[in-house]
Amino acid sequence: MLDPKLLRGDLEEVARQLARRGFVLDIEQLQRLETQRRELQTETEKLQNERNQRSKAIGKAKANGEDIVPLLAEVSDLGDRLDSAKIKLADAQEQWETLVSGMPNLPHESVPEGKTEDDNVELHRWGTPREFDFEVLDHVDLGKKSGYLDFDLAAKLTGARFAVMRGPIARLHRALTQFMLDIQTEQHGYEECYVPYMVNRDSLFGTGQLPKFGEDLFKLDDERGYHLIPTAEVPLTNFARDEILDQAVLPMKLTAHTPCFRSEAGSHGRDTRGMIRQHQFDKVEMVQLVEPETSYTALEEMRGHAEAILQALALPYRVVTLCTGDMGFGAAKTYDLEVWLPSQETYREISSVSNCEDFQARRMRARFRHPEEKKPRLLHTLNGSGLAVGRCLLAVMENHQQADGSVTIPEPLRPYLGGVERLSL
RNA sequence: GGAGGGAUGGCAGAGCGGUUGAAUGCACCGGUCUUGAAAACCGGCGUAGGCUAAUAACCUACCCAGGGUUCGAAUCCCUGUCCCUCCGCCA
Numbered sequence: 209m210l211d212p213k214l215l216r217g218d219l220e221e222v223a224r225q226l227a228r229r230g231f232v233l234d235i236e237q238l239q240r241l242e243t244q245r246r247e248l249q250t251e252t253e254k255l256q257n258e259r260n261q262r263s264k265a266i267g268k269a270k271a272n273g274e275d276i277v278p279l280l281a282e283v284s285d286l287g288d289r290l291d292s293a294k295i296k297l298a299d300a301q302e303q304w305e306t307l308v309s310g311m312p313n314l315p316h317e318s319v320p321e322g323k324t325e326d327d328n329v330e331l332h333r334w335g336t337p338r339e340f341d342f343e344v345l346d347h348v349d350l351g352k353k354s355g356y357l358d359f360d361l362a363a364k365l366t367g368a369r370f371a372v373m374r375g376p377i378a379r380l381h382r383a384l385t386q387f388m389l390d391i392q393t394e395q396h397g398y399e400e401c402y403v404p405y406m407v408n409r410d411s412l413f414g415t416g417q418l419p420k421f422g423e424d425l426f427k428l429d430d431e432r433g434y435h436l437i438p439t440a441e442v443p444l445t446n447f448a449r450d451e452i453l454d455q456a457v458l459p460m461k462l463t464a465h466t467p468c469f470r471s472e473a474g475s476h477g478r479d480t481r482g483m484i485r486q487h488q489f490d491k492v493e494m495v496q497l498v499e500p501e502t503s504y505t506a507l508e509e510m511r512g513h514a515e516a517i518l519q520a521l522a523l524p525y526r527v528v529t530l531c532t533g534d535m536g537f538g539a540a541k542t543y544d545l546e547v548w549l550p551s552q553e554t555y556r557e558i559s560s561v562s563n564c565e566d567f568q569a570r571r572m573r574a575r576f577r578h579p580e581e582k583k584p585r586l587l588h589t590l591n592g593s594g595l596a597v598g599r600c601l602l603a604v605m606e607n608h609q610q611a612d613g614s615v616t617i618p619e620p621l622r623p624y625l626g627g628v629e630r631l632s633l
Numbered sequence: 634g635g636a637g638g639g640a641u642g643g644c645a646g647a648g649c650g651g652u653u654g655a656a657u658g659c660a661c662c663g664g665u666c667u668u669g670a671a672a673a674c675c676g677g678c679g680u681a682g683g684c685u686a687a688u689a690a691c692c693u694a695c696c697c698a699g700g701g702u703u704c705g706a707a708u709c710c711c712u713g714u715c716c717c718u719c720c721g722c723c724a
Contacts, residue, residue, distance in 0.1 A: 253682090254692085263704055264705080267704090276704085583680095
């Protein structure tokens, strides 16, 4: 959520910045709601004050043994007036909140302007795509022969956009997960966490999935409103919801390996082949809760933490800065890491690292207190994949495939696979 | 699933429906005293919104959440959530 104070200031400027990312702000409506809200609030508080004063007077009179009947008569209609004022105020507040909670974050000044992913700006590349002297297979074909990767079976068990992994591929998947988690905890200083895979609406509102993007989520069919997490960013970032953290515990660096569930509504027909786009995939997520002054340093650092995994796995990739039009709802700045896929001869997203500044923190009232400062301040929140395990698996399979259909295992990963140098599929 | 108990400020813990944003203790901050420290004593010590030049004063809200009763609710009633204990079941 944007700062309400900002929305009382230079609205034209806010609208201009939001327009950069393709969001049209209805300035008039916002101003109207704001004025209305303020008037109703003043009015309501005036009535509340009057009620409080008179009630106190009645209490006093009663204590002195005076007759309170005439005093009661004076307040007879106050209750009704107050009730109707409260209802009007609540209505105005709700309208205002609906509008404001649907506004995306302002892009950071360094974010390139653009409409689609084609306008993203490449920051750098690492590694060189391999030259193959045999016909490259994609991960689907690599896994199909042996049956170690089975989409038909998953379709029978559940439906489209699921996978069954078996044998060496299942083990490789697990090895990658453990490897990533170990790097993030042992080398990059994140605290390993285990979190619920279902969260409530408050958590989803806090990170910005709700109210606008509910259709991307799997909602459980019960009254509690639980949803399956689309990313561990949701539970991890919400650690700080309704908290005032001591400055000494910052930066708080959290990581978790979880499955992620996404309905992929609106992407019918996109990436229907293979593991690229699934309803369920595993991810090692990094989250940092930091002081505002350090959030952009932390962003660069986290990008490095994600890059370290790709480098260790000898996977060529590039980093792009997302343009204003391609960024997520809550992000002020986002880097995507795109790994080379030889079967597609292109780079595909494997990690996304974002600084949300105080946008999520404001939605979830996540604050910290500096011992020298009187008032608590909003945290800055960052999240990044480190990395998406499923996509990483297929990147390893495809990039390190051999003519005989086997896959060589990058050296740092071998300890996680009992020391083997290649997997026969 | 059944039966009970509970939720109050950073923590602990009071609180007959009436001037209670809330006693008291601890912690914390400032001060006095002291060579210094401790102790003692004095003072301060929540969050958010409104109004403001103001992080001043004032006003409003908040004692798990949402409803209700009342002139007035931390206190009474209803619903929900969470926690604890016992029984049953279960990984």
